[in-house]
Amino acid sequence: MNTPLPPVLVVDDEKNMRLSLQTMLKDEGYTTRLAESAEGALEMLAGGEFFMVITDARLGGMSGYELLGRIRSRWPDLPALMLTAYATPKLAVEAIKAGAMDYLAKPFAPEELFHAVARCAERHKLLRENAALRARAGEITSLDQIIGEAPAMRGIRQMIQTVAPTDARVLILGESGTGKELVAGAIHGLSRRRGLSYVRINCAAIPENLLESELFGHEKGSFTGALRQKPGRFEEADHGTVFLDEIADMSKPLQAKLLRFLEDGSFTRVGGTQELRVDVRLIAATNRNLTQAIEQENFREDLYHRLNVVQFHLPALRERAGDVGLLAEYFLQVFRVKMNKSTTTLAPATLAKLMSHNWPGNVRELRNVIERALILETTREIQPDSLPEFERDHHRQKAQTLLVTPGESLDDALGRLERELINHALETNGFSLTRVAESLKLTRHALRYRMQRLNMKLINENGPGRENAET
Helix, strand or coil: CCCCCCCEEEECCCHHHHHHHHHHHHHCCCCEEEECCHHHHHHHHHHCCCCEEEEECCCCCCCHHHHHHHHHHHCCCCCEEEEECCCCHHHHHHHHHHCCCEEEECCCCHHHHHHHHHHHHHHHHHHHHHHHHHHHCCCCCCHHHCCCCCHHHHHHHHHHHHHCCCCCCEEEECCCCCCHHHHHHHHHHCCCCCCCCEEEEECCCCCHHHHHHHHHEECCCCCCCCCCCEECHHHHCCCCEEEEECHHHCCHHHHHHHHHHHHHCEECCECCCCCEECCCEEEEEECCCHHHHHHCCCCCHHHHHHHCCEEEECCCHHHHHHHHHHHHHHHHHHHHHHHCCCCCEECHHHHHHHHHCCCCCHHHHHHHHHHHHHHHCCCCEECHHHCCCHHHHHHHHHHHHCCCCCCCCHHHHHHHHHHHHHHHHHHHCCCCHHHHHHHCCCCHHHHHHHHHHCCCCEEECCCCCCCCEEC
16 A cells, blocks of 8 residues: 655745645645745644645745755755746756755746656655665664754764764763664664665673674584574674674673674684674664773773774763753654544643653653653643653652762762752642742742753743743
């Protein structure tokens, strides 16, 4: 069964032109959505899926050229067609530079429009088929799934684009649920090896006595149950990428064998004598403190230095609280389509409750919370009652708050404690800025200043049910 195409977004400040384009495209079997301004178009793009954009060059407010620049920045894979009544070679060059895949001069023949739209429709179908194939292979090839506008996340996306085209080994550190696997997949997807094998192995999920065989393979009869020769995952990934997750859970003897492999790509299968050699790029990740593991002699220091050519450190979700809303909206749209639900947004009080939570499970926990809420929700907005009761974990979180984690500075620990105290006051006072300020013996101005400094957001001045948003 063929999946229907998403609509075309038509942007023009002239009503007659919008309706004319809608009629022509409808006759060719395309659905459309209409926007009379670039600002309105950006809102529609943020809330739905389109396979292309058709925009006039001259719009009231933001121009079509500026719109294309915003689209190229936020949705780099979305093609756009520009319409102009003032076609000159100079304007054509400007349109292409702004991000248009083509442009048409008014008046244009309908066949010219249909040809351009058909090319974009075919491109979208191919991209969708490729994405489905990559999903079956467990690959991630786009930065779009690494959501976040916190400075740390913008830096990580930029660093991925810089490092991915090289063959440098990468070590990804961060708590469970922060997105280490997404980063590894994006690095492979943007590398020169992207069309080749991408093998993922969770070192903690495979018994220690089987992990060596899994990685390096074994010869027939090398151990009980080895009824035939079996190539290892490194052999399967020759010329591709191997992602070793939870690398700190690997035994010391196997760490030594991995260290030798990293020197020149050579190894022997379990029970074998023949030296084999492959060319793979290695990406490793762990949620453990490797410095502490080295001090406790649970992890080899020389292996750490071999792996740590380029290091990514993913921040915990509580350290980028401003991204909670972005991630929640993203997961909502993903699951809404999968479940075919009519729920389209989060109620303000729901967002306030999400932003006040400490998220010990990080992005993975938020993803599960939104999926659960969408299953339970029966209205068009996710209500607070559809969220789990976070309070039962509150005492455990408070106890952890007073601990300085390894590598954390005193200033960072104090900032974390201050954030926790304000979050608790928000929950206790119904997210009312006025009541929170009174309970903490602060002026509202002082409270707003502290929250801004801590990158926190408050949904409403007087509580989640009122207007006049405060950030």
